[in-house]
Amino acid sequence: MYPATLHILLAEDDQDDRLFFRDAFDEVKIEHTLAEFEDGIDLMNYLHDTDVLPHIVFLDLNMPGKSGLECLKEIRSNNRLRDLSVAIYSTSASNNNIEETFIAGANVYIKKPKDFSTLKKIISDVIHINWQYVTDGLNRENYMLSY
């Protein structure tokens, strides 16, 4: 049930984080394409224009222009995009952020790890999640991914 090539989008304003993310994905060794965006505006423009929808969108919360939460809300309110799998990828693990994004309809919440091997494990876990299950049975226990 996994697609031959996984299409991944990452909206992240920090260059280093994008590097870590790219490197980690490369090391996970799965057929994928990774499109990176420096802010929410670029991401949304791309999503509105593209014909090929991604499998997973990773959203940083704290971005200039359009924040991750705004992007999430826009995706969920758009008929064409509303079924996308969205993973929040943020430094913060504050209850506020977790609550808000959960209510706005994000599928998982990932707290950015401080360790590269952990990042690899997280990415590996996320792409192996049974997304159908996560989307159907939204529940708080499974929502937060922390290591």
Place this chain on the structure above:
Amino acid sequence: MNRTFLNITDNTFFKIALSFSVCLLFFIASVSFRQLSDVTHAQELIIRSRDRQIELEKLLSVIKDAERMQRGYLLTGEQSYLEDYYNSRHKTEKILGCLETLVNNESLKRDNLASLKTHITKRLDILDQTLTLSKTFPVVHPELTADLKKGGIEMQKIQGLINKIVKTEKAALHHYEAFHKSKNKFLPYTTGFLVIFALLILFVSFYKINRDSEKFRKMNDDLVLVNKSFQYAEEIAAMGHWKRNLKTFEIEWSDNMLRLLGVQRTAAMYNEETLVRVTHPDDRQKVAEAMLRVRDFNEPPNIIYRIIKPNGQIRFLKSAGKLIHINGTPLMLGATCDVTEQVENSRYIEKKNLELEAAIEELASFNHIASHDLQEPLRKIQMFISRIAYEEADKLSQKGQEYFERVNVSALRMEQLIDDLLLYAETNKAEQVFETSDLNGLLLEAQQELKAEIEEKQAVITSEMLPNIPVIPFQIRQLFVNLLANALKYSLPGTVPQIKITCQMVRAKDIEAIKSPVSKNYFQISITDNGIGFKQEFAEKIFVLFQRLHKKDDYSGTGIGLAICRKIAENHFGFMTATGAPGQGASFHIYLPK
């Protein structure tokens, strides 16, 4: 103010005493009067008795005179003897007439008098007859002698009768005199008693009146004093009072009220217009409406309004009233005070409060954002460290690896600092929800969180029964975590850590550290360990943010943990203290209001 009014029982007592005295006085007076009239009566009886005796004697002497004169004439034939003789009958009649008025039913009875009268008439008749006989017969004529003899017998009868009457009269007189004497005997006493009693009542009344008037004078003085001090108090408090008769709608203002309003006392000023006139235009309607409600619905006012004083100064006044009834007349009593300072103060405080809230908010968010933003680069540093450690470590020299390890330790320490700072910022946030929680459960959760450390050090933790009280649950759990972690961290090397959690109720006044208690009783929860302890002189210092007693290399720590603990205790309106001795363990006491 109560004592300024006469006691009602006092008054009734006075009335009863007065009426009793009056009755007694009347009684004594009537007794005296009776005695006096008895004495007078007795005197009268005596006088009459004497009169009767005198009259009787007079009567006897008249007859005897008549007899003597007749004899004189009979013996001498001297016509001069008869000059007065013919008056005798007339005289006896006069005396008898007089005796007639002196008749009583005791000594001189009417029939006695009548028989006396008959005998006397008869005697006089005999005398006349003898006289007539003497003119026709010689002196020793048997008929004349017989007549004289007859006259002698009659005379004896009269004498006997009179003697008898006089005798009874004497007895009666004696009786009257005894009676008079007896009456006379009591009269001075009763009169004396009357006088003494009257004097007594007079004195008592005088004393009472004097005392009452003294009391009234004192009360009056007190009242004047109270009034003066009230006025003075009003003046100091910048207050005035007023009253409004709700029947006549008359308004009366005290001097201080006028001073507050800045108006002069004039005859025509007692109306609603006066107040409305000095009121600030924006508040005029409010004041007028309040006064209308007082007048029409007897509704006590409670308003704050502005007035403009003659010098243009704007003052805030607060008026409040109370409806009372005096002798059935409804009165609205009111007090007005100048609250300008309070209003300005409360506005100032309000403003400062808002500023303070904003400052706290700003500080908290600054703290939060600063720590949060610090996390970002730190996390990347750690990420790079982890990548170098995995991928590039073998390319470093021995020294490089050593330095690299130092970098890693510093990064870890910084991470811990930031985490703790965030926690501290979180603890500082004002809006926290209190829930009644079982502290035993929260302690258990804390132990669970520290399971690894507890097992590693094989610590023995014992706890007493903790109460069920309203707390901010996650903060209390954090408090337990911090204190347990502290006890575990500062354990004596080579000794099994023993941590005891005890709880008891203490009275606020028994605890020196409680400066301004919010409750009478506090729960004292103590966490005692057998660790390295500290010098008692540092007992306060350990709660200060970033204060550490040990070198970083000996014991890891940020110096925030205990500051957080104290903050949590303060968030629960309690506080925290510590006691300890080097090498003998430490005790941390949390006081939470009951």
